[in-house]
Every structure is written in C-alpha cells, then in structure tokens.
Amino acid sequence: MEDNLEKVTIHLDTKNAEFVDNYEFYVDILDDIKNVIYIKTLKTEIYTTPNYKYTSKYDGTQKDYFENGDYIYVTLNNYNRINVLSKEVIPLTKDDMGDDITQQKEYPYNGNGPYLKSQWDANVTNGAIVLFNPGKSGQYGNIRDRNNLPINFKIKDTKTNLLKYYDAVNIVKSESNLVGDLQTSATRPYYLFKNELSGTSCGPNDTNTLVVNPIEPELKRFSVNLWHVNEDGRHEKLELKKENEIWRDDLGIFRVVISFTIYYKRKKITRV
Numbered sequence: 001m002e003d004n005l006e007k008v009t010i011h012l013d014t015k016n017a018e019f020v021d022n023y024e025f026y027v028d029i030l031d032d033i034k035n036v037i038y039i040k041t042l043k044t045e046i047y048t049t050p051n052y053k054y055t056s057k058y059d060g061t062q063k064d065y066f067e068n069g070d071y072i073y074v075t076l077n078n079y080n081r082i083n084v085l086s087k088e089v090i091p092l093t094k095d096d097m098g099d100d101i102t103q104q105k106e107y108p109y110n111g112n113g114p115y116l117k118s119q120w121d122a123n124v125t126n127g128a129i130v131l132f133n134p135g136k137s138g139q140y141g142n143i144r145d146r147n148n149l150p151i152n153f154k155i156k157d158t159k160t161n162l163l164k165y166y167d168a169v170n171i172v173k174s175e176s177n178l179v180g181d182l183q184t185s186a187t188r189p190y191y192l193f194k195n196e197l198s199g200t201s202c203g204p205n206d207t208n209t210l211v212v213n214p215i216e217p218e219l220k221r222f223s224v225n226l227w228h229v230n231e232d233g234r235h236e237k238l239e240l241k242k243e244n245e246i247w248r249d250d251l252g253i254f255r256v257v258i259s260f261t262i263y264y265k266r267k268k269i270t271r272v
Contacts, residue, residue: 074167089155240256
C-alpha cells in the first residue's frame with residue numbers, strides 16, 4: 001500500500017440515516033472524499049427481533065427469516081467484494097392451473113382428491129399455493145428435509161445467477177448473540193448478527209480490502225440494502241424498520257451499523 005495515503009473511518013447507522021423506502025437507507029457525509037483508492041471493511045452489525053417470520057407458500061407454516069447457517073448480504077453503493085452463486089427453484093402454483101375451472105388437475109393438495117382452481121382457496125386453508133407431487137394421503141405439502149425445506153413440490157423452472165455484494169453476515173442463533181430476556185418484555189430482546197474483522201493491514205492483497213478501480217473521484221453518499229435468500233433460493237431485499245416503529249418481538253430488522261475505513265489521496269490521480 002502507498003505510504004502517502006490518507007484515511008478516514010466511516011460509521012453508518014440507521015439511527016442517523018435517511019430512508020429512500022422500506023428497503024434502502026443512505027447517509028450523506030458533509031465533507032466529501034476525493035480520489036478513493038481502497039475501502040477496508042471493519043464491521044457490519046444487524047439487529048433483529050427474535051420472532052421475525054413469514055408464511056411459507058408451500059404449506060402455510062411460519063418460517064424464520066433467518067436460520068442458522070444462512071447469510072444476510074449487504075450492498076454498499078456499487079462496491080462488490082463478494083461473489084455469491086444463487087440457485088432459484090420456481091415451483092408450479094395454483095396460478096399455473098389455467099382459467100378453465102372445470103378442468104381437474106392430477107396434483108391434489110391432500111388425500112381428498114384433485115381440486116379445481118376455483119376450489120383451492122376454500123379447501124387449502126393454510127395459505128399454501130404450491131402444487132405437489134402425488135404422495136401418501138394427508139402428506140401433500142407436509143414433507144420437509146433436514147433444512148426445513150419442502151421437497152415434494154412440482155418444479156416449473158430453475159435459475160442460476162452470480163450475484164455480487166459488499167459484505168455477508170453469517171447467521172448464528174445462540175444465547176451469546178441474543179440480548180435481553182424473552183420472558184421479560186421490558187428488556188426488549190433482540191438478536192445481534194455481526195461480521196467483525198480484525199487486523200490493521202490494508203492493500204490489494206488483503207481479502208477484506210476493496211480495491212476501487214477506477215478510482216472514485218468524489219464520494220459523499222453511502223446507500224445500503226440488505227438481502228436474504230427466500231425459500232425458493234431467490235435473493236430478496238429485506239425490509240428495514242425505521243426509528244419510529246412501535247416495538248414488537250416480530251418487528252424484524254430495526255438497526256444496521258456498518259463501519260469501514262476509506263483510503264484516499266488529496267492530489268488527483270488516475271488509474272486504469
């Protein structure tokens with residue numbers, strides 16, 4: 001790394017941010033930074049309430065947004081230092097049954113026989129919309145693997161993509177990262193998921209350092225989104241709760257903190 005570089009550490013916090021919508025926040029710094037060469041990742045912290053769930057379209061069960069081993073991915077401006085291979089499975093749903101309400105399909109939801117599309121909502125009361133392979137009576141949509149994913153649904157298509165992010169936070173649920181007492185609402189329990197990096201080195205050979213190429217001539221706004229992998233394998237933006245949201249244990253992500261050090265030169269330089 002060049003010895004004559006200057007540096008400044010930036011802390012982004014949703015408590016002091018502006019929101020574009022429910023999925024993106026940004027922070028403007030008063031003193032813009034010119035000729036940015038490196039960005040050294042220091043820390044990403046994500047605060048979320050313990051009962052953050054969604055309803056599965058496969059069988060209507062309540063599933064956690066984040067399970068052990070999952071990742072929350074972070075985009076920061078257009079800076080990409082992590083590549084992620086995604087595989088999305090697109091299942092057949094009741095909307096694929098067509099508009100002919102007299103046509104019965106060979107994929108009944110349960111052991112009572114095939115449903116017409118017009119009969120679906122009245123009979124499938126748990127909110128599932130996915131068509132399943134034939135199986136034993138009463139087991140349609142109820143077979144899940146060890147990762148709590150349904151395995152007996154009809155597949156319409158699969159998509160594979162290479163996605164790029166600035167950072168990734170591994171999900172580990174344990175008593176050590178659960179703050180507060182679930183039995184005492186006054187303590188407002190929450191999970192703290194974080195990726196905190198040690199070391200002071202910076203340069204093109206450091207895996208936690210992003211080489212900005214071409215050099216960023218002027219930097220004064222930082223925009224952030226969070227992403228998760230849904231039950232189909234598709235990457236989706238995560239909703240971010242704003243400061244004035246009323247507290248609930250199912251509120252979701254209510255705070256994000258990101259820290260990084262920017263290395264720059266005051267004198268204008270170029271790089272190809």
